[in-house]
Amino acid sequence: MRSVDYPGYARPLHSGAWWLWGLGLAAAASRTTNPVLCLLILAAAGFVVMARRSRAPWAYAFGAFLKLGLLIIAVRIVLQAVLSSQSQGIHVIVDLPEIPLPAWAAGLKLGGLITWEAVLTAFSQGLQLATIICCVGAVNALASAQRLLRSVPGALYEVGVAAVVALTFAPQLVSDAVRVRSAQRLRGYDGGGLAGLRRTAMPVLEGALGRSVELAAAMDSRGYGRTTDVAVGARRFTAALVFTGVLGVAVGMYGLLDASVTGWLGLPMLGVGCLLAAGGLVVGGRRTRRTRYRPDPWALPEWLVVTAGVGCAVMFFVVAARSPGAAVPAYPLDIPQVPVLALVGALVGALPAVLAPPTPDRSPESGAVGQAAAGASEELSS
Amino acid sequence: MTTAAQPPRDLVPLLRLRARSAVLLALVSLVGLAAYAWPFVVDPGAALDTSHSGDAPWFFVVLLPLLAAVVVAELSAGGMDAKAVALLGMLAAIGAALRALGPGAAGLEPSFIVIVLGGRVFGRGFGFVLGAVTLFAGAMITGGVGPWLPFQMFAAGWVGLFAGMLPQWRGRREIGLLAAYSIVAGLGYGMLINLWFWPFAAYAPEVTYVAGDSVVENLHRYAVFWATTSLGWDVPRGVLTAVAVVLAGTPLLSALRRTARRAHFGSPEEDAMTSAR
8 A cells, every 4th residue: 555545644635536525415415305414414514624624725615605505595585485475384483564566576475474384495495505505615625726727637738727827826916906005105195095996906907917928938938838749630530529529419408408309319419429528628638748746646545535425425315216205305394304324324424534634734825835836836936 | 811801900819719619619608508598498398397307407517517628628729828828817817816805795796897808808719718717716716616617607708708709999989888898798697697596496486487387487587586686786797897997998908908919929920910011
C-alpha cells in the first residue's frame, strides 16, 4: 500500500470523490419525502462536513446552504398554505380573514383557512428539496474548486485556465479597490456618492485590464497554448463525433417530448448522443498534451468515500421500491415510518467522516497559495 | 479575407466564431432552450410527462453540464490564444468579484454589465464563453455550486452572445441600444432561470406546472408565478444594469477597446490591413 492509501494520512481528498459522494446523498434524498428520512440524510451530510472540512473560506458554505434550505421551506409553506385557494384538509389551524384578489391572479387567495395537512405537505416537500440542496452544499464546503479545475478534460483546457485566472484574481480585485480608495482619501477625495464609486471602479478596471495584457505576455513567453499537431483526419473525426452526438441529443430530446414517437428515438438515442459527445470531448482533448504538476492521487480513501455515497443511494432506492408508504407517506398527519434499511443507508452516508483522510493542519493562507501556484497563476509570481 | 467582410475597426472578435462552431452553438442552444421550456411543449403521455414520475426535471440537470462542456470546448478549440484566455479570466474575475460583493438582494446583479459590455466589444463567441465562465467562477468563489449552475451559465452565455450580435452603432445610439438591451436581458434572464425549478414545485395549484395541460394554461400559470415571485428581482436587475450602462458605459467601452488595441489582438497582416484603411 502507498502512503496515500492509508485513511490516517492527512491530505485533501480528491474533489471528484466528494462530488460523487454528495450526488449519491442527493439521489437518496430525491427518493423520499418522509421528513424523518430527509433529516437523517441531512444529519449525515452535516456530520461529515463538521468532521472533514478544511479552514479555507469556502468551508463555511454549508451554513449558507442550510439558511437557503430554511428559506425554501418557508416559501413553500407560505405559497402552498396561505395563497392556495383549494382546501387541502380538514384539520384547521386558523381561519384568517380572506382578501379577494383580481381575476388575473386566477383563483389565488390571500388568507382564509389554513390546515395542518397543507402546512405539513408543504413542509415535507420543502424539506426534501432543502436536503438535496444541502447535500450539494456539503460538497461545496468539502471540495476545493481549484483542485477540481485541475482535472478538467483536455478539451476544456483553455477555459479551465481562464477560470483559474478568474478565481485567483477575483479576491485580489477587492484589495485593489481598497488601495485605490485609500490613495484617493490621501488626495482629499471622500469616497462617497456615485462619483466616488466611479472614481474607484475605473482605476480598478483599468488595472485589471492592463494586468491581463501582462499576463498574456507572460503566458506566451512561457510557451502557453502550444498544441500538438493533430492530423486533419483526427480533427474531422472529433468534429464528426461532437456533431453526431449533439444531433443525437436533439433528436432524443424530441423523442422524449413527443408522445407519438416511441422506442429507440427517445432515451436510447439521447444516451447514444451523450456518449458520442463525451467521446468527442475526450478525443478533442488530445490536441493539448500536458504533464500535471503534483496530480491529486485517487487512492483507497477516494474509492471508500464514493462507495459510501453510492451505497447510501442504493439503499434508499431499495427502500422506495420495497416500502413506498415509508418513502413517500400518503397522508401527512400519519407518524412517518422509518425502515431499518434507511437508517443503515444514512449511517453509510455518514461514514466518510472517518473514512476520508483528515485535512492537513495548515493555515488557510499556505493552502491557498499552494493551489494558486499550481494553476496558471504560477507565471504571475515572477 | 475580403475587405468588405472586415469588421469595424473597434470591434475586435477575440474568439473567431467559425461556421462550424456557430452551427453547433445554435444546435446546443436549441437543446438548451428545450431544457428550460420543455414544460410548455411536452405531449401528454410522452416520456418526459411528469404525471408519470417527478424525475423529469432532474434529467436536464444532468444533461446540461455535458452540453455546456461540449459547446465551450468547441468554441475554444477554434484557437484561443493566451491573450484571449487572460482577458477572459480577468473579465470573469471582475464579474465574479462583483457577484460575490453584490449580495444578490433586490436582483442587484452588477456582473451583468461586464458580460454585456464584454460581449459587445469582443464579439459574440467570446460573449457566450464570458457569460458562462463568469457565472461559474462566481459560484466557485461563493460556494454556490448547485443544480442551478448549468442553467445560469447557459442563460448568462446567451446574454453575452446576443450582446455581441447587436447592430454596430456608435456614440449615443450605442449607449441607448445597450441600455435597452440590458433591461430586456435582465427580464429575460429571470424568466428563463425560474423555469428550471418551476416544474419541481408544488406551490399553490394556480401557479404550479400541470403536466399535460395546454400551453396557454401553463403559460398563464407561469406568468402569475413569475409576477408574484420573481418580478421584484428581475426588474431592478435590468434597470440597474441599464442605469450603469448609461452612467458609465462610455468610459467602460473605451477602456475595453483600448485594451484590445494595446494587446494587438489578431494576426499582424490583419493589423496592417486595418491600419491601412
